Amino acid sequence: MTRARGAGRTRTGGGLRARIAAVVILVVLAAVAGLGVAVHLLVLREQVDTARRAAADRMAAALDVRAATGLLSFDAREDDPAVPAELRDAVRGDGARATLVTGGSVRTVWAAGRSGDVVLSTRTRLVPGEGTLAQVDRALLLAGVVVVLLAGLVGWVTAGRLARRLRRAAETARTVASGGDPASLRRVVGDRRDEVGALAEAVDAMAGRLAERVRAEQRFTADVAHDLRTPVTGLLTAAELLEPSRAAELVRDRARALAALVEELLEVARLDGGDEQALVEQVDLGEVVRRVVRRGVASGELPAEAVTVSSDGPALVATDARRVDRVVSNLVRNALRHGAAPVEVAQRGSVVEVRDHGPGFDEPLLRDGPQRLRHDRADAGGHGLGLVIAAGQAGVLGARLELDNAPGGGARARLLLPATPPGAADVPPDAVPHDEVTDGSRARERTGRRP
Amino acid sequence: MNDPSARDAGRRVLLVEDDAVIGEATAAHLARDGFEVAWHTDGLEAWDAWRAADPPFDLVVSDVVLPGLDGASLTRRIRETDAVPVVLVSARTDSLDVVGGLEAGADDYVTKPFDVQVLRARLRNALRRAGDRGPAGGVVPAGEASPTDGTETFGDLVLDRRAVQLRRGEEVLALTPTEMRLFLELAEEPGRVLSRRALLERVWGYGDAEDEDHLVTVHVQRLRAKVGAEHVETVRGFGYRLLR
CATH class of the missing domain: 3.40.50.2300 (Response regulator)
Incomplete structure (x- = not known):
């Protein structure tokens, strides 16, 4: 079909999926970290408390031993100058036993008690990073890593499923928008009752209503054209009866213009109907193109010096000559009407290019493709159905019609005929019957025959 | 004229x-x-x-x-x-x-x-x-050397160009003038393929400007029904030819 637009389609990447997975990982990471720290602190405190209790017990025992025997036991020292003043004061003050923990990563657990005038004290080294706490930390870290990875994976998969449904929906919507098969988004996203499903249903409903409106407009166009046909034929036939005069000439001219417009509308309606079929024959594309121009010049419609035709030699192409004729003649007429001479028609292989030297196609046309009856051009001398018909006929031919502006200025339309036209796939390879029609070497290449 | x-x-x-x-x-x-x-x-x-x-x-x-x-x-x-x-x-x-x-x-x-x-x-x-x-205006295509008795045979068909008649045995086939003209054009050179376009020009006198989808197709069908389908061959993508 027609693609007036250049390349550069926006694609949906994996943005949504990556974002959702990242959020899941971050949240789980924060939770695991918080939990880990809390557990670490609890275990640490428990460890310190245990150490204190043990030290206090030992001190009690050491005091008992000293009181009974006067001996020092349980690594207790008398009046150790290293005992923190705080502890010593506390013990001397109220005569009780006390414990104190000092230090950071390596801690010292002090226990002290008074026996007469003597302060007994013990000190125990405590490294929290060793033993149980270290094991707990390792376990926490391992579990944390596993949980984060698992959560990330689950997030990635779930988000992927969501993103895939949305992406499929977007792709389907884009296909429908560009005139492809009318498909249901609901079917594409599955029948889960969630937000994506609701969105799909809403878009389906919108597309359905728009399609219905377009169909109604097409029907209306077709009906109007049909109804105009008989009175316009009457007008045309009657106008031809007028005696020769300037007035008769004007009436005839306008009646013909009206008849031509009705015919164009009918052609558009037929193309809209979608059951047009190409009648494929082997034709010399160069000759088809030359005939368009020759005929236009002969009928006075095309100024002889305004249109040039070039060809790179005979090219046998399997296509529908009548439809190619319609495309090329509409392109040439459009070029003369909206562009400027000279109009160059060039046939290269199975490609026909029509280029003029006017202001070129305007932006909306390049963006949206040919639209029916546009009147937004300042120089619009006629009804803008020519390009619509050209695009429609190109579609029936299975060809592409590319519209752009030539590097040196001027509008350029290229008709690219397919190697295999629609419905011609079953042409037998030995269908080359006669010298006259097989003269072009391309035919032999195409059919795989040796010369 | x-x-x-x-x-x-x-x-x-x-x-x-x-x-x-x-x-x-x-x-x-x-x-x-x-x-x-x-x-x-x-x-x-x-x-x-x-x-x-x-x-x-x-x-x-x-x-x-x-x-x-x-x-x-x-x-x-x-x-x-x-x-x-x-x-x-x-x-x-x-x-x-x-x-x-x-x-x-x-x-x-x-x-x-x-x-x-x-x-x-x-x-x-x-x-x-x-x-x-009509017998008076009967066509003998220029440059076509007819056999001495003025008839040509195509399988079971006998074409009498002078009488502008196509016979199968003794039976004269009832062709309309257009069908007859179509047969005559194909009989000009049996075996040679004539394209739809060429037939439109030769039989119907259509000019460059005029083209038409069904005229040739339907007339060939009608001709086949009358003379026998085996005589007129469709060469897909190229046109039609008469077989001897």
């Missing part, structure tokens, strides 16, 4: 058209060209007029959609007894109408809205084909 209106003078045309303006204006054009025109707005009336006509009409121009009897049915009834040229005027875009008319035996058709010049050219071509058929 050079002045068409002189040649057409006195020829009788049956015009069937239910639209008052088109009917009146077309009748006026035909009258101007020297035809003697009988215009009817109803298919059945036209059929009655056809049967009552004496001398018979030389040409039938009929709309397709008509009250009473549609153009295709009218053509079919006429074809049961007569090979008179029939040109249909179709107001419908859907080609089923047209194909139906051609299958019923119409020689050609024009589509509304038509240009009077086009209608005139089509009628003239149809009359020319019919005229070619």
